[in-house]
Amino acid sequence: MQSSTPATRPGRPRSAAAATAILAATREALVEVGWSRLTLGDVATRAGVAKTTLYRRWSGKNELVVDAVAELFDELELPDRGSLAADIEGVVLQFAAILARPEARSGLMAVVAESTRDDALRERIRASIVERQKHLVVLGRSRAQKRGELPPETDPEEAARTADLIFDVVAGAVVHRTLVSAEPVDEEWVRSFAGLLLNGLTADATA
Amino acid sequence: MQSSTPATRPGRPRSAAAATAILAATREALVEVGWSRLTLGDVATRAGVAKTTLYRRWSGKNELVVDAVAELFDELELPDRGSLAADIEGVVLQFAAILARPEARSGLMAVVAESTRDDALRERIRASIVERQKHLVVLGRSRAQKRGELPPETDPEEAARTADLIFDVVAGAVVHRTLVSAEPVDEEWVRSFAGLLLNGLTADATA
Amino acid sequence: MQSSTPATRPGRPRSAAAATAILAATREALVEVGWSRLTLGDVATRAGVAKTTLYRRWSGKNELVVDAVAELFDELELPDRGSLAADIEGVVLQFAAILARPEARSGLMAVVAESTRDDALRERIRASIVERQKHLVVLGRSRAQKRGELPPETDPEEAARTADLIFDVVAGAVVHRTLVSAEPVDEEWVRSFAGLLLNGLTADATA
Amino acid sequence: MQSSTPATRPGRPRSAAAATAILAATREALVEVGWSRLTLGDVATRAGVAKTTLYRRWSGKNELVVDAVAELFDELELPDRGSLAADIEGVVLQFAAILARPEARSGLMAVVAESTRDDALRERIRASIVERQKHLVVLGRSRAQKRGELPPETDPEEAARTADLIFDVVAGAVVHRTLVSAEPVDEEWVRSFAGLLLNGLTADATA
DNA sequence: CGTTAATCGAGACGGTACGTCAAGTCTTTTC
DNA sequence: GAAAAGACTTGACGTACCGTCTCGATTAACG
Numbered sequence: 003m004q005s006s007t008p009a010t011r012p013g014r015p016r017s018a019a020a021a022t023a024i025l026a027a028t029r030e031a032l033v034e035v036g037w038s039r040l041t042l043g044d045v046a047t048r049a050g051v052a053k054t055t056l057y058r059r060w061s062g063k064n065e066l067v068v069d070a071v072a073e074l075f076d077e078l079e080l081p082d083r084g085s086l087a088a089d090i091e092g093v094v095l096q097f098a099a100i101l102a103r104p105e106a107r108s109g110l111m112a113v114v115a116e117s118t119r120d121d122a123l124r125e126r127i128r129a130s131i132v133e134r135q136k137h138l139v140v141l142g143r144s145r146a147q148k149r150g151e152l153p154p155e156t157d158p159e160e161a162a163r164t165a166d167l168i169f170d171v172v173a174g175a176v177v178h179r180t181l182v183s184a185e186p187v188d189e190e191w192v193r194s195f196a197g198l199l200l201n202g203l204t205a206d207a208t209a
Numbered sequence: 210m211q212s213s214t215p216a217t218r219p220g221r222p223r224s225a226a227a228a229t230a231i232l233a234a235t236r237e238a239l240v241e242v243g244w245s246r247l248t249l250g251d252v253a254t255r256a257g258v259a260k261t262t263l264y265r266r267w268s269g270k271n272e273l274v275v276d277a278v279a280e281l282f283d284e285l286e287l288p289d290r291g292s293l294a295a296d297i298e299g300v301v302l303q304f305a306a307i308l309a310r311p312e313a314r315s316g317l318m319a320v321v322a323e324s325t326r327d328d329a330l331r332e333r334i335r336a337s338i339v340e341r342q343k344h345l346v347v348l349g350r351s352r353a354q355k356r357g358e359l360p361p362e363t364d365p366e367e368a369a370r371t372a373d374l375i376f377d378v379v380a381g382a383v384v385h386r387t388l389v390s391a392e393p394v395d396e397e398w399v400r401s402f403a404g405l406l407l408n409g410l411t412a413d414a415t416a
Numbered sequence: 417m418q419s420s421t422p423a424t425r426p427g428r429p430r431s432a433a434a435a436t437a438i439l440a441a442t443r444e445a446l447v448e449v450g451w452s453r454l455t456l457g458d459v460a461t462r463a464g465v466a467k468t469t470l471y472r473r474w475s476g477k478n479e480l481v482v483d484a485v486a487e488l489f490d491e492l493e494l495p496d497r498g499s500l501a502a503d504i505e506g507v508v509l510q511f512a513a514i515l516a517r518p519e520a521r522s523g524l525m526a527v528v529a530e531s532t533r534d535d536a537l538r539e540r541i542r543a544s545i546v547e548r549q550k551h552l553v554v555l556g557r558s559r560a561q562k563r564g565e566l567p568p569e570t571d572p573e574e575a576a577r578t579a580d581l582i583f584d585v586v587a588g589a590v591v592h593r594t595l596v597s598a599e600p601v602d603e604e605w606v607r608s609f610a611g612l613l614l615n616g617l618t619a620d621a622t623a
Numbered sequence: 624m625q626s627s628t629p630a631t632r633p634g635r636p637r638s639a640a641a642a643t644a645i646l647a648a649t650r651e652a653l654v655e656v657g658w659s660r661l662t663l664g665d666v667a668t669r670a671g672v673a674k675t676t677l678y679r680r681w682s683g684k685n686e687l688v689v690d691a692v693a694e695l696f697d698e699l700e701l702p703d704r705g706s707l708a709a710d711i712e713g714v715v716l717q718f719a720a721i722l723a724r725p726e727a728r729s730g731l732m733a734v735v736a737e738s739t740r741d742d743a744l745r746e747r748i749r750a751s752i753v754e755r756q757k758h759l760v761v762l763g764r765s766r767a768q769k770r771g772e773l774p775p776e777t778d779p780e781e782a783a784r785t786a787d788l789i790f791d792v793v794a795g796a797v798v799h800r801t802l803v804s805a806e807p808v809d810e811e812w813v814r815s816f817a818g819l820l821l822n823g824l825t826a827d828a829t830a
Numbered sequence: 831c832g833t834t835a836a837t838c839g840a841g842a843c844g845g846t847a848c849g850t851c852a853a854g855t856c857t858t859t860t861c
Numbered sequence: 862g863a864a865a866a867g868a869c870t871t872g873a874c875g876t877a878c879c880g881t882c883t884c885g886a887t888t889a890a891c892g
Contacts, residue, residue: 010858010859011858011859011866011867012858012859012860012865012866012867013857013858013859013865013866013867013868014856014857014858014859014866014867014868014869015857015858015867015868016867016868016869017868017869020868020869036325036326037322037323037326038322038323038326041846041847041848042847042848042849043847043848044847051869051870052869052870052871053849053870053871054849054850054851054868054869054870054871055868055869055870057849057850058868058869062849104325104326107325108322108325108326110322111318111319111321111322111325112318112319112322112323114318114322114388114389115244115245115315115317115318115319115321115322115388116244116245116319117388118243118311118314118315118318118388119243119244119245119311119315124391127389128389128390128391132389132390163401164401166390166392167398167401167402167405169385169390170382170385170386170389170390171378171381171382171385171402171405173381173385173389174378174380174381174382174383174384174385174386174389175374175377175378175381175382176381177381177384177385178376178377178378178380178381178384179377179381181321181324181325182321182334182335182339182377182380182381183335183339183373183376183377184324184331184335185373191374194370194371194374195374195378197409198374198378198406198409198410199405199409200409201408201409201412202404202405202406202407202408202409202412203405204412205408205409205411205412217889217890217891218835218836218890219834219835219836219889219890219891220834220835220836220837220888220889220890221835221836221837221838221887221888221889221890222836222837222888222889222890223836223837223838224837224838227838248877248878248879249878249879249880250877250878250879251878257839258838258839259838259839259840259841260839260840260841260879260880261837261838261839261840261881261882262837262838262839264880264881265837265838269879269880270879434864450739450740451736451737451740452736452737452740455851455852455853456852456853456854457851457852457853458852465864465865466864466865466866466867467853467854467865467866467867468855468856468863468864468865468866469863469864469865471853471854471855472863472864476853476854477853518739518740521739522736522739522740524736525732525733525735525736525739526732526733526736526737528732528736528802528803529658529659529729529731529732529733529735529736530658530659530733531802532657532725532728532729532732532802533657533658533659533725533729538805541803542803542804542805546803546804577815578815580804580806581796581812581815581816581819583799583804584796584799584800584803584804585792585795585796585799585816585819587795587799587803588792588794588795588796588797588798588799588800588803589791589792589795589796590795591795591798591799592790592791592792592794592795592798593791593795595735595738595739596735596748596749596753596791596794596795597749597753597787597790597791598745598749599787605788608784608785608788609788609792611823612788612792612820612823612824613819613823614823615822615823615826616818616819616820616821616822616823616826617819618826619822619823619825619826631884631885632840632841632884633839633840633841633884633885633886634839634840634841634842634883634884634885635840635841635842635843635882635883635884636841636842636883636884637841637842637843638842638843641842641843662872662873662874663873663874663875664872664873664874665873667844671844672843672844673843673844673845674844674845674875675842675843675844675845675875675876675877676842676843676844678875678876679842679843683875
């Protein structure tokens, strides 16, 4: 039944603590020196681990940082705030808060940049970060539909396309505001943005 | 008065052709090897120039790539297509076409990533790329106002904030769709996105 | 009396075959990759043995190779060819034949080199290789004395010194010819060398 | 006429001081840590030079050590001591004195060992060390011939073969005595050895 | 028309990090 | 308790670029 992961392999098992320490050390190094000056040797030292141990588990800097950053986004959640507008504002603020942390800022765009020439890396980003958070959009919509704020979807394919569009707009806008425009994602901006998005969605539905 | 750019400095003047050749070589290298494998030595060789010459004019890889990529975005323009929706769709498609080119994909996100820890670099990006294209938003809006599609703005400060918001939403969404989701910005997606944006803007205005 | 090899010790007994396999694997590896690229991990793999087993019996590469090479020199013997000249020529040719084998060439000088900074290793080489073959000189001399080719020795201490000298001259000349000058030890050279040595010894004796 | 070595090549010329410092540092390191623990990084540090500078000029540890050791043997000379016996004893003592120095002991046998699997290295050793010192044999012989201690040679090819034989015997015996037998090359041993050699040569000539 | 001074090419330089490899140890389960 | 298996720490490897430097050789404007 569990044959894919044999109960016990021969030889000394991999230290479970090492992975944790390495990812934490990676984030620590991202905070202190940023992506481009981050070296795997330094990460290994910080984690109290040999460089070879690190290379045994990750194929390089890119993959390591994706995993280290992905854990940050697992904090995101969507508490029910009573209205679609409030839910959007809430999750946007959470997202912005994560992006404000230097370990995310430094690493995220860098691996996205690298992924433009590395399909495996892009897939890893998609699987570890993007897809893992996309459920928030689906959850928010279904709540809004229950509340009657949005009409029930008819075509499931169309629904998936819209979810993707919303995700691109929300994530893209917040990232661009934060990293490119370098302006704060404060309550005022979030209200404007959520208003724009909400009107777009509801008007769009009736159009 | 001529102190800012002295008419003639003593000594041999800098070769005008060199700068052009270097920027072209940079884009060529970006296409072939991407950002992370791009080396200034290679760029110099491609440009038929000594490394010294390159360093005399740019302080490093980041600054060089910003300049090389910035030129790409100067192609953007906003021909009058008769309606706000058509104008938005047109410029989004143009923007997506540039982002589809490997010299832009590889370089743009990378320098943005670097800029999270380098204020001078971020300012250079803002000045060379972001601000230089933001006029498109202003131009589009004023056209739409003339056509009566959008109400005239009352508060100029509010107008500037809205222009920034629109820019972040448009640029962010297209970049995210292209580089993170890695899905094509085709006519269907553009229509959906422009619809969302347009409804958001007009409904927002009347709300 | 059985204390040296207790009939049954607790636990799994050491495999007797392992030592043989390891030494053979060492020689095999010496032939294929030479001393400097020989790794204990590779030897263990070739011998079908875990690295741990190897380290349990030898303290390192040097000791292992000394043992592996020493076995080669046990082939040397001194059949009675009827005259001192013929005996010298015979043993020199045998010695040269062993030195011509890659497992000896690669390993022998390397461990000698290491032994210049490792007294224990030098002693191991002396005991395993040098002293074990020095009896050939003594045997050859006593035969020549019986034949009347050499006068009987008077001072046993002087006799030991002369034996050492002969050994150094013979072994040194052959090694130097083979490994440094990289010229073949063919019959012509052996005849010249044996002639030189024989004249030196007999003239020296009468002088 | 001097086109083989162009007067000035383009680019920054190589530092002359670097080569000197590197070879001296190599010998220093040989003394302190020996061959097997000698690392090129350490040599570079000791020489106050970057590792790359070292690799730009030598292809590896072997070649570097050959050059470093070769310089030691340039001290050898053959002052006229009045008789062939005295000349031999003198040069043997000089040779032994060099071999007694740890920088020679550690390095010499090691590169010879390596050369058993590297033809280019063996050739380098031959050219830098062996051939460069072989003239001592030729010089000693011609002096002895002038003195009437040795008959004039008739066949030049035979003369060359004999010179090679003598070199192998002398160098081989001293090296073996010093490094393998690990016994001192003192005046007593040298007298015995020179006697053996001298008798062998003169008797050989009359045989 | 010959200074003069900054440019240009070339390439060596001191560094830093790379990703790999082997050494020798330690921690598992199996025999 | 020895053995096979393999993860572990350590440290050197040889390479690639970095950004700086030192050369001789141009190349203009200025005197």
